[in-house]
Amino acid sequence: MTDLAAVDVTVTLDRSPVVKGVSCAVKGGGWLALIGPNGAGKSTLIRAMAGLVPYGGTITLDALDAKAMRGKERARTLAYVPQEPTLPPDLTVEQYVMLGRTPHLGYLATPGRRDRERVLAAMTRLDVTQFAKRRLARLSGGERQRAVLARALAGDPRALLLDEPTSMLDVGHEQQVLDLVDELRRDAGLTVVSTLHDLTVAGQYADTLVLLDGGRVVAAGAPRTVLTAPLIESVYAARVNVITGSDGHPVVAPVRRPSPELHDQP
Amino acid sequence: MNTPLRLAAFAAAAAACATALAACGASASSTTPASTTTPASRTTSSAGSQAGAASATAAFPVTVKAGNGEVTLKSYPTRIVSLSATATEDLYAVGAGSQVVAVDQQSDYPAGVPKTSLSGLTPNIEAIAKYNPSLVIASQDSGGLVAGMTKLGIPVLIEPAVATIAAAYAQIEQVGQATGHAAKAVTVATGMQRQIAANVKQAGASHQGLTYYWELSANPFYSAASSTFIGQVVGLFGLKNIADKASKPSDGGYPQVSQEYIVTARPQIIFLADNQAADGGQSPAIVAKRPGWSGIPAVQHDEVIGLNDDIASRWGPRLPELVGEIAQAVEQASK
Amino acid sequence: MSRRTALCAAAAFLVVAVLVAAFVGAADLNPLATAAALIDKAAPFLHLPTSLDPLDKAVLFQIRLPRVVLGALVGALLALAGAGYQGVFRNPLVDSGMLGASAGAGLGATLAIVYLGGAGPQVVPVAAFVGSLAGVAVAYATGAAASRHTVLSDGVATLLLAGIAVGSFLTAVQTFVLQRSASDIQAVYSWLLGSLSAASWQQVTTILPYAAVSSAILLLHGRHLDVLAVGDEEARALGLRPGLTRAIVVAASALAAASAVAVSGLIGFVGIVIPHIARRLAGPAYTGVLPLSLLIGAGFLVLADTLARTVLSPAELPIGVVTAFVGAPAFVWVLRGTRHVGT
Numbered sequence: 010m011t012d013l014a015a016v017d018v019t020v021t022l023d024r025s026p027v028v029k030g031v032s033c034a035v036k037g038g039g040w041l042a043l044i045g046p047n048g049a050g051k052s053t054l055i056r057a058m059a060g061l062v063p064y065g066g067t068i069t070l071d072a073l074d075a076k077a078m079r080g081k082e083r084a085r086t087l088a089y090v091p092q093e094p095t096l097p098p099d100l101t102v103e104q105y106v107m108l109g110r111t112p113h114l115g116y117l118a119t120p121g122r123r124d125r126e127r128v129l130a131a132m133t134r135l136d137v138t139q140f141a142k143r144r145l146a147r148l149s150g151g152e153r154q155r156a157v158l159a160r161a162l163a164g165d166p167r168a169l170l171l172d173e174p175t176s177m178l179d180v181g182h183e184q185q186v187l188d189l190v191d192e193l194r195r196d197a198g199l200t201v202v203s204t205l206h207d208l209t210v211a212g213q214y215a216d217t218l219v220l221l222d223g224g225r226v227v228a229a230g231a232p233r234t235v236l237t238a239p240l241i242e243s244v245y246a247a248r249v250n251v252i253t254g255s256d257g258h259p260v261v262a263p264v265r266r267p268s269p270e271l272h273d274q275p
Numbered sequence: 276m277n278t279p280l281r282l283a284a285f286a287a288a289a290a291a292c293a294t295a296l297a298a299c300g301a302s303a304s305s306t307t308p309a310s311t312t313t314p315a316s317r318t319t320s321s322a323g324s325q326a327g328a329a330s331a332t333a334a335f336p337v338t339v340k341a342g343n344g345e346v347t348l349k350s351y352p353t354r355i356v357s358l359s360a361t362a363t364e365d366l367y368a369v370g371a372g373s374q375v376v377a378v379d380q381q382s383d384y385p386a387g388v389p390k391t392s393l394s395g396l397t398p399n400i401e402a403i404a405k406y407n408p409s410l411v412i413a414s415q416d417s418g419g420l421v422a423g424m425t426k427l428g429i430p431v432l433i434e435p436a437v438a439t440i441a442a443a444y445a446q447i448e449q450v451g452q453a454t455g456h457a458a459k460a461v462t463v464a465t466g467m468q469r470q471i472a473a474n475v476k477q478a479g480a481s482h483q484g485l486t487y488y489w490e491l492s493a494n495p496f497y498s499a500a501s502s503t504f505i506g507q508v509v510g511l512f513g514l515k516n517i518a519d520k521a522s523k524p525s526d527g528g529y530p531q532v533s534q535e536y537i538v539t540a541r542p543q544i545i546f547l548a549d550n551q552a553a554d555g556g557q558s559p560a561i562v563a564k565r566p567g568w569s570g571i572p573a574v575q576h577d578e579v580i581g582l583n584d585d586i587a588s589r590w591g592p593r594l595p596e597l598v599g600e601i602a603q604a605v606e607q608a609s610k
Numbered sequence: 611m612s613r614r615t616a617l618c619a620a621a622a623f624l625v626v627a628v629l630v631a632a633f634v635g636a637a638d639l640n641p642l643a644t645a646a647a648l649i650d651k652a653a654p655f656l657h658l659p660t661s662l663d664p665l666d667k668a669v670l671f672q673i674r675l676p677r678v679v680l681g682a683l684v685g686a687l688l689a690l691a692g693a694g695y696q697g698v699f700r701n702p703l704v705d706s707g708m709l710g711a712s713a714g715a716g717l718g719a720t721l722a723i724v725y726l727g728g729a730g731p732q733v734v735p736v737a738a739f740v741g742s743l744a745g746v747a748v749a750y751a752t753g754a755a756a757s758r759h760t761v762l763s764d765g766v767a768t769l770l771l772a773g774i775a776v777g778s779f780l781t782a783v784q785t786f787v788l789q790r791s792a793s794d795i796q797a798v799y800s801w802l803l804g805s806l807s808a809a810s811w812q813q814v815t816t817i818l819p820y821a822a823v824s825s826a827i828l829l830l831h832g833r834h835l836d837v838l839a840v841g842d843e844e845a846r847a848l849g850l851r852p853g854l855t856r857a858i859v860v861a862a863s864a865l866a867a868a869s870a871v872a873v874s875g876l877i878g879f880v881g882i883v884i885p886h887i888a889r890r891l892a893g894p895a896y897t898g899v900l901p902l903s904l905l906i907g908a909g910f911l912v913l914a915d916t917l918a919r920t921v922l923s924p925a926e927l928p929i930g931v932v933t934a935f936v937g938a939p940a941f942v943w944v945l946r947g948t949r950h951v952g953t
Contacts, residue, residue: 056843059847060846060847061843061846061847080846080849080850080851081849082849083849084847084848084849085849087847088847089844089847091843091844094840094844095839095840095841095844096840097839097840097894099889099893099894100836100839100893100894100895101893104836104893104895108836108837108840108848109848111833111837111848111849111850112848112849114833117830119833119897164848381793394792396792396793397792492797493808494800494805494807494808495800495805495807495926496807521924521925526925530924530925531922531924531925531926532636532924532925533635533636533807533919533923533924533925533926534673534807535635535636535637535669535673535674535919535924536636536637536923536924538637538665538668538669538673539636539637539638539665539666539669541665555727555797556727565810566668566672566673566676566810566811566812567668567669567671567672567673568668569668570664570665570668571665
């Protein structure tokens with residue numbers, strides 16, 4: 010149950026500013042989704058929250074400045090899952106998930122009983138126990154994604170930072186994973202910050218959306234207020250219709266340009 | 276008034292030169308510039324007796340059978356370049372020292388030889404040619420030495436490492452023949468023979484059958500078996516070489532051995548040909564301290580002898596000195 | 611197989627190798643007498659009589675045994691160093707001689723043989739040790755400086771390239787020095803090809819502290835290397851400090867390799883092949899690869915040295931030749947069975 014807040018965060022990469030004074034916040038147990046076009050700075054902002062890039066401004070975890078935290082302490086609080094995680098192909102699922110316990114292990118310590126318990130719990134939660142001894146290279150895409158999430162969970166984090174966790178998954182697996190994350194945050198009180206490129210899905214799962222464009226916040230708030238046709242059309246340069254789905258959440262439907270009329274008819 | 280006299284003098288000089296040139300042309304090879312000096316002027320300028328020099332030059336032309344086949348020397352070589360330490364010693368021993376103009380970097384005996392940076396291992400044809408030699412002596416034909424010298428018309432003698440003691444004497448005599456000191460060379464060889472025989476006789480017979488180990492190098496350990504030249508020298512004293520069992524035809528008499536082999540062979544005398552710093556610094560003191568060697572009879576009875584590495588690796592006129600060092604060691608061992 | 615099984619098998623392999631080596635050699639020692647002597651030494655209270663005379667005992671305990679022990683030490687250190695570098699560079703084609711370690715040792719030994727030949731045979735190991743560490747230091751400094759100025763986001767690749775550049779340079783200097791002094795060529799090449807023929811208890815005790823320290827550090831950092839396997843960024847997110855871990859592991863590997871090279875000369879293939887075999891046996895996790903490499907490396911080199919000193923007895927093959935003969939085909943076999951290893 011960690012509150013996460015970003016205040017006026019600026020990130021400069023290779024001498025060009027990528028995130029320009031972004032402020033947003035999510036309460037403990039909430040789900041903040043960062044949306045925006047390619048290159049808007051979503052991934053960079055998440056990496057700044059994970060402490061992986063230097064940034065200007067303040068990021069606080071439960072009102073404590075993240076910069077004041079030591080790397081290990083921050084790692085115990087936040088679990089970061091990148092868009093394309095590196096999966097050593099010959100490592101078993103169990104060994105890989107155990108890496109998630111690193112923040113809790115002393116410098117020279119080896120995993121003990123408690124660590125093994127937490128790893129087992131995480132694998133059970135993500136339903137990958139039957140693959141425990143199997144090599145990562147032998148898993149399907151969806152199974153791998155679950156293994157990665159298990160690793161994130163094994164560290165008993167209080168917040169999850171997920172960068173495009175479902176971009177490679179089909180609609181069924183995507184729902185599976187997001188349902189699981191939702192379950193986790195309800196059961197364990199995890200705070201979730203994620204980037205999602207699918208606007209509808211983002212609207213369905215997150216309770217706060219932050220729309221970024223060119224490194225700045227364009228809109229922030231409940232999905233209904235952010236996912237409006239004029240806003241999306243201007244930011245994404247796309248044609249959309251926003252309708253309300255059967256579950257009450259907004260659905261963003263792309264609209265195709267009318268095809269040219271056929272004048273010549275025999 | 277002086278013109279007719281000058282003309283006459285000029286004509287006389289021209290005639291003399293013509294005769295000299297004709298004589299030179301007949302006796303020396305056409306491309307060696309050094310041979311333009313006439314024998315007559317040489318005899319007057321040398322410090323040696325006229326008779327001796329005359330007989331030396333009278334021995335030419337001479338043909339010898341060296342390591343590179345038959346070599347003919349048309350005249351008394353006045354500029355000799357030696358690329359072999361042993362050959363250098365031979366030259367000076369037979370009295371050809373004044374003819375030597377340059378020796379290689381390994382030649383260091385006798386004192387005062389004209390040492391240069393020439394190399395016998397990797398000879399540089401042009402560098403050698405710069406000395407204008409009338410004869411080049413080397414112990415091996417490496418780097419196309421013979422071919423190069425032949426192209427320049429310079430006679431080369433290859434006097435390789437010998438396989439027998441008799442061959443060592445023969446080589447010294449050959450060097451004497453090639454340089455115009457045949458008689459002196461025979462004297463030297465005979466003297467060596469006598470000295471060596473005396474050493475062997477003095478050492479007595481109580482040491483027959485003692486075992487020895489001759490060390491050429493350590494780590495890796497190389498030894499010389501009794502079939503080698505050095506093995507034959509030691510063999511004069513009737514000693515048994517422990518490396519014989521390890522020697523195979525392929526190693527040419529220089530087998531590589533291991534510490535286990537040496538120690539279990541229990542040699543009673545150890546000769547070190549690598550004890551000088553430049554050769555490995557394996558002094559008797561260091562050898563005695565080698566782990567596991569303290570039980571060897573040679574170490575226990577203080578029979579580890581550091582030889583003069585240079586003498587032990589050459590086959591020239593100082594051979595009797597080497598035999599003397601060995602004799603001394605043997606006499607001590609027999610006691 | 612499970613890690614425990616693999617470790618037991620490797621330990622057994624090492625024990626067998628040591629026993630074989632102890633009983634075999636140019637000195638044809640009676641096996642029963644040898645066994646009696648060994649047991650008597652290990653358990654003096656048994657007072658076992660042995661038919662080995664004092665000289666043979668000296669051969670066994672002063673010449674053969676230290677050589678076996680040294681071989682085990684050197685093999686363990688080379689394999690560990692190789693595994694350490696492979697973990698740091700996330701690249702399985704890295705040898706213990708990388709980052710200028712071998713080239714530096716070679717140059718140090720060459721300089722000692724050519725210019726300090728008179729100072730005695732003890733100078734060469736010290737020079738090789740110092741040269742090896744210096745080589746790694748220069749390569750590391752060059753790589754670190756370069757990665758601040760390159761566009762390459764992966765500092766690891768820069769480090770490897772710096773190692774190659776420094777190594778080539780040092781080898782060139784060594785060749786130059788050698789060409790100037792043709793009479794020392796044989797001595798230098800004998801050293802370069804690797805040999806344990808000068809093994810003694812004194813050498814064992816000299817390198818033992820360095821071996822112990824470097825091995826301990828490496829073994830304790832197996833878990834860290836496993837975390838590094840997911841890349842610098844993810845490792846940092848997990849609370850690790852990749853730069854610090856790399857520096858420590860490189861330093862420990864360099865120390866291990868330098869200690870080994872100082873007493874044995876350059877022996878190739880051990881650092882690169884043994885960790886692979888360990889991986890094939892018990893998976894890629896370094897918590898297993900490191901101790902396995904230590905045991906297998908030790909046993910392998912003991913056997914290789916035994917071969918080197920018996921095949922042409924009493925002559926000895928340079929041990930680097932034996933490891934290459936055995937290691938190269940082994941390497942090919944390992945490569946055939948390896949899946950494509952991603953970064």
